[in-house]
Amino acid sequence: MDSAKIDQIIEKHRGKSGDLIHVLMEIQHQNHWLPRDVLHKVAAALDIPFSRVLRIATLYKTFSLTPKGRNEVHVCTGISCHLRGANKLLDAVERATGIKPGETDADWRFSLETGSCLGSCSIGPEIIVNGTHHARMTPAKVEDVLKEYP
């Protein structure tokens, strides 16, 4: 965790209570999760109750209150990917990583998420690892793709 960068983000929004979602989004993008002490700092800087910060932080799916693995694996389960076999792809990813959506493995290697829709339906089904798309996936290709992410 880079506390200096997080503090910088919080400082930018100090006193602006309407910026709550912005601050949390920037911290999430930077740090990949929202530690409790950081949420306390946000509450103090924006001068809003901690309970309200927690309410927003737990409501949106993007915000994570637990640390993430080194590699964030995202399987698109939008309708187009679903029609093209996203379920079987997800099964294969679960088998390869040993985790279910929302979980992180014991070695902190992978975190798995599902979600829809990323708007690249033409190249589905796909998995996205650390922002890189792996298009037109099949269950058979999963092992090889994940090997690239130690």
Add this chain to the structure above:
Amino acid sequence: MTRLHSATELEQLRAGILSSRNPAKPCIAVCAGAACHGLDSSRVANAFQTEVGKLGPDAGVEVRVTGCHGYCEKGPNVVVGPDEICYFEVSPEDVPEIVDRTLRGEVVERLVFAHPDTGEKAVHMGEVPFYKHQTRLLIGDNIRIDPMRVDDYLAVGGYAALAKALFQMTPDQVLDEVKKANLRGRGGGGFPAGRKWETAKNAPGKDKYVIVNAHEGEPGAFMDRALFTGNPHKVIEGLIIGAYAIGSHRGFIYTRHDSPQLIQHIEQALAQAEEYGLLGENILGSGFDFRVEVHYDVGIFVSGESSALMRSIEGLPPEPRPKYIRTSVAGIWDKPSNLNNVETWANVPQIVGRGADWYAGIGTAGSKGTKLVSLSGNVVNSGVVEVPMGTPLRKIVYDIGGGVAGGKAAKAVHFGGPMGGSIPVSLIDAPLDFDELAKLGAPIGAGGLLVMDEDTDMVDVARYFLEFLTNESCGKCVPCREGMRQTLKVLTNITKGKGREGDIAQLEDLNDVTGAACLCALGRTASDPLKSMLRYFKDEYETQIARGSEGKGSEATGSAAR
């Protein structure tokens, strides 16, 4: 960049940009839209820049990285102007040959479109089947615009409509023009935009807001992103014109946080528009002030609903409220707030620029203009399609989409995502029209068109959509939170082969309650896909339930076997 103080200065700037460009000089447009980006088009773009860079400053060709071209299935897409030669599935290795041939005025035959059956080649955009049946008024400029450069938008006539509105029209005249054009909201409801504007304009209070809804959370819909990422100024120009008509001085853009490109392009566009004096104080010297700020959805579907979206902009949890009073009267901070989606705003400049009569000449009696459609599912050519309203769905699915993938037969087409509906392929000659499709039970919604092949399990599709909405319900009202859960339970049981007699009656009962009693459109229309299935595919439900009561589980899960 210098600040512009009048419409004349804007036209002088435009003339300067155009005279510095040679329209005959070949320009290689590399698509960086969502699908092409996923296929690593940035490597192709880099290769072009390197290759052309080697030729020095006087290279007889230039490279432009653009937004979505539309033919996502065959990405990475490259279009070489001015003749619009289309190359498909381009890899970095093809780049030197393309540059070399382009300089010599030749075509790389092996990369152009070849018809899958006849092998017949199509070189130019106007000949490629996917493009030739379209009318690309909104998305067509994407190939000519680097979204990071406002000058490219000015070069295709950008902001001329804004100048016309500010200097040749009163706000009332702008409003009348939009009303006369009968522009209907593209976000899902199809409500006349002019009437909405009028409500906000006439609502009491001095502070009024205008909002671009760029949330686009509907699975299978990606056309708004393609338009907004590829041509952000078009949407912003529409928004400024709308603000002028309504009398608003503060605008909001509410969009997705998960596309870095979209965020970058919007922010750059706002900054450049402000530098030119097209935004901010005293726009083009007209005395009209208008500012825009950007807010983000961070992952919840219901925040695309208008009243929920406005709560989110206030920094509060995005929960819808009952709309006894419309948001156009009491929206953000309870001030009149006019919300339209990306595509609706993007239509405004051409209505003002070319006139309502021209616009109303396109489309059907009740649905005017063109419509962007995200074509996906079991279709050969998926991508972003733009056709005049009234176009038969058959033309979209077969002539443009190339029919069903894998040589299978079509079973149904589905419009409107989780709040839309499916119609059987026998109704595929129905026109793309707000009212006609709503009557059939497949309302256009935002414009996500899914093609489903013969192997699709219609119970599973309804279950899929309902599961999506159950997870996305904000939980504020009981009929939505609990009603959908119960419906989902019944559907899941049927797909698992545990269906029971009486399930269909129970589903219909639940549909009636959620349809009538939910607080917002999410809950009220959540049962729409299921209703359409029970209307057209009831036998499939009955068969699966019968199989369940015989104790045999179902194996079918669509054409997902690949």
